[in-house]
Amino acid sequence: MIRDAEGRYWEEGQEVFETPQAAPDPKPWSETRVVGTRRMRVDAYERVSGTAEYPSDLLLPGMLYGAVLRSPHPHARVLSVDATAAEALPGVRAVISGFTPLNAALRPHEQLIRETLFGPVRRFEGEAIAAVAADTPYHAHDALRALKVEYEVRPFVSDERDALAEGAPLVHEEGNRVGDASTYARGDVAAGFAEADVVLEEEYRTECQIHVPMETHGCVASWDGDTLTVWESTQGVFPVQAGVARGLGMPLSRVRVIGKYMGGGFGSKLSMGDYTLMAALLAKVSARPVKLFITREETLLSAGNRPPSNTRIKAGVKRDGTLTALDLSATGTGGAYRAGGTGGLDFLVRELYRCSNVRTETQDIYVNAGPARAMRAPGYPQAAWALEQMMDALAEAIEMDPVALRLKNISLVSQVRGRPYTTTGLEACIRDGAEAFGWEAAKARAEATRDAPVRRGVGVAAAMWGAGGGGPPATVILKLFSDGSLNLNLGASDIGTGTKTIMAMVVAEELWVDPDTIQIEHADTGTTQYATASGGSKTVPTESPAVRAAALDLKKQVLEIAAAQLGVDVATLALREGKVVTTSGPSQEVPLARLNDLRRRGVVVGVGYRGPNPEGKMVNPFAAHFCEVEVDTRTGRVELVRFLAAQDSGRVMNRTTYDNQVHGGVTMGVGFGMTEKRVLDRGQTGRLVGHGWTDYRIPTAMDVPTSLEVLPIDLGDREANSTGAKGLGEPATIATAPAIANAVHHALGVRITATPITPAAVLEALAAQRQESTR
Amino acid sequence: MSSSKEPPRGDGLSVSRRGFLTSMGLGAVGVALPEITPATGPEIVPAGDVTRIALRINGRTHPALVEPRWSLLHVLRAEVGLTAAKEGCGRGECGACTVLVDDQPRYACLTLAVEAEGAEITTAEGLMEGEELGPTQQAFAETDAFQCGYCTPGQVMATEALLRANPHPSPEDIRGGVSGNLCRCGAYENIFRAVERAAELRSGGAS
Numbered sequence: 001m002i003r004d005a006e007g008r009y010w011e012e013g014q015e016v017f018e019t020p021q022a023a024p025d026p027k028p029w030s031e032t033r034v035v036g037t038r039r040m041r042v043d044a045y046e047r048v049s050g051t052a053e054y055p056s057d058l059l060l061p062g063m064l065y066g067a068v069l070r071s072p073h074p075h076a077r078v079l080s081v082d083a084t085a086a087e088a089l090p091g092v093r094a095v096i097s098g099f100t101p102l103n104a105a106l107r108p109h110e111q112l113i114r115e116t117l118f119g120p121v122r123r124f125e126g127e128a129i130a131a132v133a134a135d136t137p138y139h140a141h142d143a144l145r146a147l148k149v150e151y152e153v154r155p156f157v158s159d160e161r162d163a164l165a166e167g168a169p170l171v172h173e174e175g176n177r178v179g180d181a182s183t184y185a186r187g188d189v190a191a192g193f194a195e196a197d198v199v200l201e202e203e204y205r206t207e208c209q210i211h212v213p214m215e216t217h218g219c220v221a222s223w224d225g226d227t228l229t230v231w232e233s234t235q236g237v238f239p240v241q242a243g244v245a246r247g248l249g250m251p252l253s254r255v256r257v258i259g260k261y262m263g264g265g266f267g268s269k270l271s272m273g274d275y276t277l278m279a280a281l282l283a284k285v286s287a288r289p290v291k292l293f294i295t296r297e298e299t300l301l302s303a304g305n306r307p308p309s310n311t312r313i314k315a316g317v318k319r320d321g322t323l324t325a326l327d328l329s330a331t332g333t334g335g336a337y338r339a340g341g342t343g344g345l346d347f348l349v350r351e352l353y354r355c356s357n358v359r360t361e362t363q364d365i366y367v368n369a370g371p372a373r374a375m376r377a378p379g380y381p382q383a384a385w386a387l388e389q390m391m392d393a394l395a396e397a398i399e400m401d402p403v404a405l406r407l408k409n410i411s412l413v414s415q416v417r418g419r420p421y422t423t424t425g426l427e428a429c430i431r432d433g434a435e436a437f438g439w440e441a442a443k444a445r446a447e448a449t450r451d452a453p454v455r456r457g458v459g460v461a462a463a464m465w466g467a468g469g470g471g472p473p474a475t476v477i478l479k480l481f482s483d484g485s486l487n488l489n490l491g492a493s494d495i496g497t498g499t500k501t502i503m504a505m506v507v508a509e510e511l512w513v514d515p516d517t518i519q520i521e522h523a524d525t526g527t528t529q530y531a532t533a534s535g536g537s538k539t540v541p542t543e544s545p546a547v548r549a550a551a552l553d554l555k556k557q558v559l560e561i562a563a564a565q566l567g568v569d570v571a572t573l574a575l576r577e578g579k580v581v582t583t584s585g586p587s588q589e590v591p592l593a594r595l596n597d598l599r600r601r602g603v604v605v606g607v608g609y610r611g612p613n614p615e616g617k618m619v620n621p622f623a624a625h626f627c628e629v630e631v632d633t634r635t636g637r638v639e640l641v642r643f644l645a646a647q648d649s650g651r652v653m654n655r656t657t658y659d660n661q662v663h664g665g666v667t668m669g670v671g672f673g674m675t676e677k678r679v680l681d682r683g684q685t686g687r688l689v690g691h692g693w694t695d696y697r698i699p700t701a702m703d704v705p706t707s708l709e710v711l712p713i714d715l716g717d718r719e720a721n722s723t724g725a726k727g728l729g730e731p732a733t734i735a736t737a738p739a740i741a742n743a744v745h746h747a748l749g750v751r752i753t754a755t756p757i758t759p760a761a762v763l764e765a766l767a768a769q770r771q772e773s774t775r
Numbered sequence: 776m777s778s779s780k781e782p783p784r785g786d787g788l789s790v791s792r793r794g795f796l797t798s799m800g801l802g803a804v805g806v807a808l809p810e811i812t813p814a815t816g817p818e819i820v821p822a823g824d825v826t827r828i829a830l831r832i833n834g835r836t837h838p839a840l841v842e843p844r845w846s847l848l849h850v851l852r853a854e855v856g857l858t859a860a861k862e863g864c865g866r867g868e869c870g871a872c873t874v875l876v877d878d879q880p881r882y883a884c885l886t887l888a889v890e891a892e893g894a895e896i897t898t899a900e901g902l903m904e905g906e907e908l909g910p911t912q913q914a915f916a917e918t919d920a921f922q923c924g925y926c927t928p929g930q931v932m933a934t935e936a937l938l939r940a941n942p943h944p945s946p947e948d949i950r951g952g953v954s955g956n957l958c959r960c961g962a963y964e965n966i967f968r969a970v971e972r973a974a975e976l977r978s979g980g981a982s
Contacts (some may be wrong), residue, residue, distance in 0.1 A: 044916035046926030049908055050899035052858025054925060057858035136853065138844060214863045214871055214925040214959050263861070263925025264959050496923030496960055523836040657917045660965055664922055667961025693868040693957060700955040704963045 019721035021635035025545060025611045026158040027550065028651065029723035034509045038656040041501045042520060054261045055231040056293050058220045064093050064133040066282050066292030067520070068275065069138035069147055070302060071122040071129055074156035074368035074686035075169065078120055078149060081130055085533070091139035094286040095147070096278070108448060112247060113281070117274055122372050123171055123336035125687050126301025128274055133282040133290045155369040157476045158686035160333035161310065161363045171336055171366035178338055178364035184350055185359045186415070192325025192357030195383045196316025198397045204313070204386035205754040208678035210307040211375055215263020217303045218293030221279035227254050228280055233262040235269045235495050236533025241525045243272035248280060256526040259493055267374035268304040270365070270533045299689045304373025305678065307333050307341045309382040313349065317394045321408035325357040334364055334369035341354060344379020347466050348387050353409035368686055374535065377465055377730035379671050381737060388461035388738035402460050402742065403434045414618040422617045422719040427647020428461055429624035429713050433646030434464065436711050439624040446628070454632050457747025462624045468620025468727030469720060470541030474610035475529035478507060478550040481559065482599045484578055484592030485517040491531030492543050493523040497729055498657030499539050503547045505654060506723065510551035528642035537621065537727025540653060544723040546610040554606025561597040562590055614719045621726040622648040625666070625735040629743040633766060636759030638674065638744055648713040650726035662710045662732045669736020671699045674756050688691045790822070828892045832857065834902030841888045841938060848872045848883035859899035859928040863957065866892030873929040874898050880936035899928035902935060910976035911935045920969035923961035930956050934970050938977055944970065
């Protein structure tokens, strides 16, 4: 730990949470010309033409291809790795394992190699054993096949529901509990249940979901003396830089990470992976650039996941719909290492609805499976699956409409944090969403199909996201060139959410220039400013105020230059369509390109910092999803006929990318609720069953709703930050699966409490229902 | 491990890859093999045994020295340097590598380069008119039919193939036509609109 000049502690390479405040934040715009419109992405051309260069596209002279040998056993000790045959194969340039003799290049990294990357005990299928580099990917995989590894296979436990049983194999010597259970309590749940007219209790399960971005995880690593350049497929170049520098014991200034395009992450690319350090080491040993991208199979095993959850909720409600008590106990698993297996699992129960008496308990458990990584709103879709189905069951039990029950329990303050929200769109999302969806009519229409073989049902579910307000630090530089065109320099990654386009729109809004004249330089630790990873639905609320601040800083300087040139008071000047114009007094104007001082200097630089969030307030996004399904009781097939997503994410910055991001959130929610399940061979081998997308099914074009509508709810947040935007990516996926489950329940009268709702699960539930009714 | 990366097997099929090897007269097969027993997998291919082929790609001829086991995708990306076609799975599940082979959409990861000789191969680069986007690409840009964009060249090629065969597809045709191409960002809704728009642009519709 290092103490800085102001006496604050910070760790080298860690995020520094303070940046200088250039000026007090301006109020959000009251009217906009550019922000909020529909605008084509600034990089649409590159992405549709195929010229966008993703890290996996990079071809460097002399570049080798890396590949990783991973443990085929869920739990084993590696006794030896014999690389003799592999190293003798033509085209093979480097092999590194825990048994590699260390030369001068590798000796400084002995601990990293022997204990971390290729440690002796492997605790999940897919943990690394060795890495190779060769002339082509084919030669690299030949080398993997030629490696001889001796294992001492150990007993395993692959399912958290088995891991706490007496005599269960231990993942770590200290036992399979990851510390003590986390608990939370407010009020008195026993009193709350006593007060209730109806108390229900139910268990819910969600299966493990895997990110599987289209571009697998990896990088190209290239050394130039003591300087390392890494082109990584990542959501944040600065966290990767910090990780590599720490891992290899290098100064930040010697590690340059570039990540301009990337093929999806969803949380699994927030920081570097083992592959990053392996590529760097292979490049060092072979003295060649090395491209190392893991295979699709490896992404299923070792690149993170949304872990499975087991949640029991007991809930009490009065006849008038008042929630009196919520009691949650849940288990989950982050896999073989500490990875936040139950993180976020109880937050919605504590926060989403007004309730005085709440108790929660969550227990994280080790199993011999790949570690979790943050996945799009970690914990929340699992929690919503349980809570939102319980809300539906309560509504049914007290014969109240599910929309009405939710509206009855809106909270205007964050109950967990004891502070009001800057804006709470929950009520508007539910009420306006129901109206736009035609809830009442759809419900009636569905209820008329009760005796038909194909039945309709409608479902609703609500959500909020516990982050999404963004915050410092962010530093942005905006350069005005002598001809009036601009360069926007920001460190953030655009992970496909349209960040670059939105930031160009902010500049265009503030400076009244054509967005097409703005060139964007981003996501490069060598040339752009520090930014946190693009994740947590915070990129737009974090970066857009900093971009606006940079534009204001630039504007101030430009207007001063113009005031001197025109001989007028700076207060009478404004920017209009690429010109400085007077707004009072005699009419004068000068195009930016004719500002003499700008032409002499060649550039004017504006700098913007992200200011702090409002004190004493919480900034959170909200959502409500509505779904109409058609269920064929003969085949079990569920068709998503209609879907509406009402989202309060503050100001809509670019309606085009806003809609698209919500489509994506809903689609990923459809996968979570209906198609996706990681299957481990729990009883026999503990290994992954199925090794690609044929078995791990993500939604295809055939699985998405026939009609998918997006309803932005913008309450005009004047406090959140200077652009009024809140996060969108995660709140768009949380409520989807329970809305579908509730619609299926409405159609069939049976509740499916475990994901995924496959045709087989529907048929099983119907069979159980028939058995129940004939009993 | 991807099937395209598995070594050829001498399984006796008349058109096996081993059969191709032999017919090419590469008599040295096995001679250069070091004395090893692989830990897993049946046998090791002698790396470096290459054959000369000429591929017709985007209307031009590209001679290349390839190993018989190399996929068309590997040759396009690593040897020819055309990187629009992407590898998403390497096992024929996702369509990110879709190219046209004689106007038919093909997964380039499951197509051997040697198989593609003599055929007319079209990649997303080949849809460009100089620096200008082709109509299908233009439609994807206009309708924001992507997020991260990694699957996009494959989606564009699937759409191109669909529209070459069926210039006026129904909504069902569209879903079916792009259903072999996964998009993890979930941009399907806009991809459907892109296909409709591309059909319009290609038939000289309003631009």
